[in-house]
Amino acid sequence: MSLLYVSIANRLLTYLRILVFQGFILFGVTYLTLTDVNHVNLILILLETIVFKAIAVPWFINYVIRRNEITREAEPYLPNFVSLIIVSLIFVATIILSHFIQDKNLDKTYFVVALSTLFTGLYLIISRKKIITHVIGYLFIENGVFILSLAVGNEMPMLVNLGIMLDIFASVLILGVFFNKIGDVLKNPDVNLLRNLKD
Amino acid sequence: MIIGIFLTGTLIVGGGLFFNRNTAVNYLLLISYLALLWFFSIYELNAPDRTQFEFFKPDSLGILMLLTISVVSIPAFWHGYRYIALHDETPKSRGLFFAAMVMLISACSMAYISNHIAVIWIFTEITTLSASALIYHHRNIRALEGVWKYVFICAISITFIYIGILFLSLAVKQAGIDDLSFDSLYTHASKLNPFWLKLAFLFIFTGFTAKLGLVPMYTAGIDAKDKAPAPAGALLASVLMNLGFIGVFRFYAVFSHTPLLKWASTVMIVAAVLSVFVATVYMTRIKNIKRMFAYSGIEHMGLVILGLACGGIGVYAAILHIVLHSFVKPSLFFQFNQIYRVYQSKSIYDVGNYFKYNKAGAIVLLLGFFSATAMPPSGLFISEFMIFQSLFEAHYILILAFILILLTMIIWGFGSNIFRLLFTPPIHINEAQIPKIKAWESLPQYLLLLIAVYLAYAPPALLVNLLQDAVKLIS
Numbered sequence: 240m241s242l243l244y245v246s247i248a249n250r251l252l253t254y255l256r257i258l259v260f261q262g263f264i265l266f267g268v269t270y271l272t273l274t275d276v277n278h279v280n281l282i283l284i285l286l287e288t289i290v291f292k293a294i295a296v297p298w299f300i301n302y303v304i305r306r307n308e309i310t311r312e313a314e315p316y317l318p319n320f321v322s323l324i325i326v327s328l329i330f331v332a333t334i335i336l337s338h339f340i341q342d343k344n345l346d347k348t349y350f351v352v353a354l355s356t357l358f359t360g361l362y363l364i365i366s367r368k369k370i371i372t373h374v375i376g377y378l379f380i381e382n383g384v385f386i387l388s389l390a391v392g393n394e395m396p397m398l399v400n401l402g403i404m405l406d407i408f409a410s411v412l413i414l415g416v417f418f419n420k421i422g423d424v425l426k427n428p429d430v431n432l433l434r435n436l437k438d
Numbered sequence: 439m440i441i442g443i444f445l446t447g448t449l450i451v452g453g454g455l456f457f458n459r460n461t462a463v464n465y466l467l468l469i470s471y472l473a474l475l476w477f478f479s480i481y482e483l484n485a486p487d488r489t490q491f492e493f494f495k496p497d498s499l500g501i502l503m504l505l506t507i508s509v510v511s512i513p514a515f516w517h518g519y520r521y522i523a524l525h526d527e528t529p530k531s532r533g534l535f536f537a538a539m540v541m542l543i544s545a546c547s548m549a550y551i552s553n554h555i556a557v558i559w560i561f562t563e564i565t566t567l568s569a570s571a572l573i574y575h576h577r578n579i580r581a582l583e584g585v586w587k588y589v590f591i592c593a594i595s596i597t598f599i600y601i602g603i604l605f606l607s608l609a610v611k612q613a614g615i616d617d618l619s620f621d622s623l624y625t626h627a628s629k630l631n632p633f634w635l636k637l638a639f640l641f642i643f644t645g646f647t648a649k650l651g652l653v654p655m656y657t658a659g660i661d662a663k664d665k666a667p668a669p670a671g672a673l674l675a676s677v678l679m680n681l682g683f684i685g686v687f688r689f690y691a692v693f694s695h696t697p698l699l700k701w702a703s704t705v706m707i708v709a710a711v712l713s714v715f716v717a718t719v720y721m722t723r724i725k726n727i728k729r730m731f732a733y734s735g736i737e738h739m740g741l742v743i744l745g746l747a748c749g750g751i752g753v754y755a756a757i758l759h760i761v762l763h764s765f766v767k768p769s770l771f772f773q774f775n776q777i778y779r780v781y782q783s784k785s786i787y788d789v790g791n792y793f794k795y796n797k798a799g800a801i802v803l804l805l806g807f808f809s810a811t812a813m814p815p816s817g818l819f820i821s822e823f824m825i826f827q828s829l830f831e832a833h834y835i836l837i838l839a840f841i842l843i844l845l846t847m848i849i850w851g852f853g854s855n856i857f858r859l860l861f862t863p864p865i866h867i868n869e870a871q872i873p874k875i876k877a878w879e880s881l882p883q884y885l886l887l888l889i890a891v892y893l894a895y896a897p898p899a900l901l902v903n904l905l906q907d908a909v910k911l912i913s
Binding site: 340357370373377380381384387388391401402 | 556560586590593594597600601604605607608611633
């Protein structure tokens, strides 16, 4: 399951589809993992993953893209092949890292997946030109954090809930609203236009 | 109970400010909010160390910060009022401005006194939201750029804090406890798994640097303070930085009960020295006055964290320094607003001869410059001297020498800009257009600078007690 997930997150080409797919996979993962939390909680988490992460957010980003007439290209700074190698290196590094960790409370598979998603998201942010890809990179990070919270959170559902609710709050409300505004003020959504504020 | 009153009061005032369009009612609401804030701080001062609502426990450090924010918020509101009056704002933008300010102040105050790391985290998020409303006040493309960068970097650093909390929960779970409050962390500190604790520290520290203004996440704060209206920038440059300090301090206090203290101090010293270095690089070549004030804040936070990391007298000095800094820096930001009214520019190339146009304000700038560079009549001199002493006692002689060289360069950079602003005649200026600014408008700045001097040279017993109590958190 996690391997499949990894191979998809590796390609980074059709970001939105990947986000949807990640949402559904998160749904599956949560359903299988969180067995000993109560029902209300479980329903909340499942709703969050499937409705929010898999449907609402990608739809919203799609809406923003349409509205601001952003071209469909990702405009990376580096060629795709180099990106592929870098992301693979991230996976290898996290797998090696996880081998050094001895902890019975921690599910290693989740840990590896979470950390690699996290770093891939960070890489996505620094290697792409458009603001919208920065937002998507941030959403990747959020997904990674979500898995991380699953890796540690089976006995602390409270923490998972807290994280989910506030992640939603932070990521989409703030990023979404401002991106909408950026589209209004700035007809060309290229990050290079937001370069003037410096010393 | 009293916290409940404060929170509902905040929500009522904030909502009222946001929806109300009547000027008189708005200012009445602000005054009542100030009264509420003062009542709240004084109440907590008289009933310290009492757990309320399970998650809040005002200890002496929290109370000290609470009193600081109560003092600073009065001139902030007053200057906010002046700012709005001079900028012909619509009632809507005015309402949003003040509502965001109230939310920011309340979120900071709650975070100061909370006893649970997740609660601090929640209130940190609220400050991001309200600060972004303040930064985007002018609704133009530069403000948008500032707010976009601020929100993005803060969102990432908040995620970092969350990851840190997750790692911390792993460490806590291994020790067989399931309580993440600071009290329980202090008591069980020695039982926590060092590996997870280290990881948690790295993430949480990095996350809080966005608010505190240290390397690596300091950039967000600079743009924010530059783009926010000056009264809001003053809050961002003082009380919001204190929030970051509280986050770092409380988590560092957990480390002081473990053998990992040395490691954590090293991490903090590296970040602090780099921050002072970055501040030096920018301060010596910067041409934007407001950003220069913001970078000066980075320098001071570097010194504060340096003092904290060295331990001994440094902890006392660090807390004193951050309290005094939150009086000095706002006065510079408040004064900046009047500079902008005179020259309509932030660039050092467009200003000059400020003594001629606004004497009272020029004296504020001169005194503020002495204060911010910690020259002897200033209060910061005392705390900075103690920080150097702690560096010396901890045998960090090389770091001390390096820092002293950097500080000298900062004084040179800061001074050359300030003196240019004060004495050199400006090049293109139409003297007829310069508005007369009354001397009494600088009165709050004088008072703030005076408070900083008074607290440092003749500290009241209350301050000393609170400081000494706060130092005890780091054993």
